[in-house]
Amino acid sequence: MIDTAPAPATARTESAPPRKRRIRPGRLGVHAFLMTVSLAFLAPLLLAVYASLRPYDETSQHGYFSLPKKLSFDYYQQAFSDSGMTKYFINTLIIAVPGVIVTLFFASFVAFAVARLNMRGSIVLLMLFTAGNLLPQQVIVTPLYVMFNRIPLPYWMSDSMTMFDSYWAVVSVQVGFQIGFCVFVLANFMRTLPKEILEAAIVDGASVWTQYWRVTLPLCRPALAALGTLQFTWMYNDFLWALVFISDGDKLPITSALNNLRGQFFTDYNLLAAGSVIVALPTLIVFLLLQRHFIAGLTLGSSKG
Numbered sequence: 606m607i608d609t610a611p612a613p614a615t616a617r618t619e620s621a622p623p624r625k626r627r628i629r630p631g632r633l634g635v636h637a638f639l640m641t642v643s644l645a646f647l648a649p650l651l652l653a654v655y656a657s658l659r660p661y662d663e664t665s666q667h668g669y670f671s672l673p674k675k676l677s678f679d680y681y682q683q684a685f686s687d688s689g690m691t692k693y694f695i696n697t698l699i700i701a702v703p704g705v706i707v708t709l710f711f712a713s714f715v716a717f718a719v720a721r722l723n724m725r726g727s728i729v730l731l732m733l734f735t736a737g738n739l740l741p742q743q744v745i746v747t748p749l750y751v752m753f754n755r756i757p758l759p760y761w762m763s764d765s766m767t768m769f770d771s772y773w774a775v776v777s778v779q780v781g782f783q784i785g786f787c788v789f790v791l792a793n794f795m796r797t798l799p800k801e802i803l804e805a806a807i808v809d810g811a812s813v814w815t816q817y818w819r820v821t822l823p824l825c826r827p828a829l830a831a832l833g834t835l836q837f838t839w840m841y842n843d844f845l846w847a848l849v850f851i852s853d854g855d856k857l858p859i860t861s862a863l864n865n866l867r868g869q870f871f872t873d874y875n876l877l878a879a880g881s882v883i884v885a886l887p888t889l890i891v892f893l894l895l896q897r898h899f900i901a902g903l904t905l906g907s908s909k910g
Contacts, residue, residue, distance in 0.1 A: 650885075657681065657879035664875060680879035684866060688880055692855065693862040694887070699772050700847070700858055701840040704779040705833055711780070712787030712832075713825065717817045719788070720795035721803060731792055737785035746849055749778065753850060764853070774850040779840050787832050794828045795821060830898030838888045859884050 656669055658676040684690075715734065719727045753768040763771035798821065806820045822829075844860040851857055866873075866880045 650882075653878040653881055656875050657882055659875060661873045661875045680876050681883060684876055684880035684883060687876075688862040688865040690859065690862050690880075690883060693857065693859040696772075696856055697841055697858040697860075700775050700779070701837055704776045704783075704840045705836045707776070708780045708783050708787055708836055709829055709833060712784050713791055713822060713829070714817065715784075715788045716791035716795055717821055720792045721798075721816070721821060722813070731789065734785040734788040737782075738789075742782055742845070746845075749774075750849060769850060770852045770856070771850075772856065775843075775846050778846050778850070779843065783836055783839065787836070790832060791825060791828055794825060798824055827898050830895045834892055834895050837891055841888055 652669065655673075656664060657680050658678070659673050660675060660677075663674060664671070715730075718724060719731050750769070753774045756768040757766060758768055758771065758773065760766060762773065763769075765771065768774045768777075802820060802824075803816055806816050811820065841858075842860060843858070847856075847858045847861065854861075863877065863880050863884065866877050
């Protein structure tokens with residue numbers, strides 16, 4: 606018996622040429638706008654990199670926007686050696702790394718209590734932490750300066766026997782001012798987590814610490830990565846608090862190392878540009894390492910399901 610059944614419809618659809626997606630004028634306008642804004646933000650960095658590769662005599666004679674006659678990395682080697690950046694990089698890590706870890710730990714603990722535990726006044730507590738970000742930091746510079754000079758510390762913690770002129774002062778201020786923003790972000794994120802997960806942990810007999818450390822925190826990894834990237838960038842680039850609370854030049858962070866590249870009567874701005882690019886590299890490396898988690902943290906709540 607001959608089978609005269611027609612061929613399946615899928616065979617025809619597979620052989621059909623793919624339909625071209627029509628590009629809308631509005632989408633082209635959005636992409637053009639985004640490219641323009643991106644180039645505007647990248648222009649200072651690209652100009653600094655371009656200037657750091659050229660001799661100062663050439664740019665002073667022909668201008669910074671002229672075509673180069675010679676490109677080299679000599680300024681980078683000179684900037685790294687003349688400014689003593691290794692020491693200042695270590696000082697910055699001593700301030701930024703503990704500051705980020707302590708800030709995220711305390712902020713996540715407070716956010717868990719506010720968002721996941723049934724406690725009275727949680728909304729008021731969250732408002733207080735958020736309102737702390739509205740206080741201008743420069744307003745309390747003088748009170749903090751006086752207070753840190755009067756808080757004693759043992760010699761093994763501070764050479765000055767007080768919190769002044771020590772890393773403890775800078776780290777404590779960084780934690781105090783950044784914890785409010787982190788509490789606000791983490792509390793809002795924890796409220797989006799399914800309550801059934803925490804209820805199941807309670808039924809299994811999990812303590813409050815287990816609910817926080819082993820149940821909630823692993824689910825907050827994208828938010829913690831995004832906040833960690835931002836906090837490290839802010840603490841790394843800070844210049845005010847270290848300048849106010851540290852008097853010993855050997856304890857200053859990397860942002861102050863650029864001052865060593867300025868001469869008394871003459872400043873080579875191409876050398877200064879090379880030093881600025883070197884200083885900016887660690888934050889760029891941190892962002893590239895945490896890029897996937899950082900983008901995931903920024904897009905949280907943008908879609909349902």
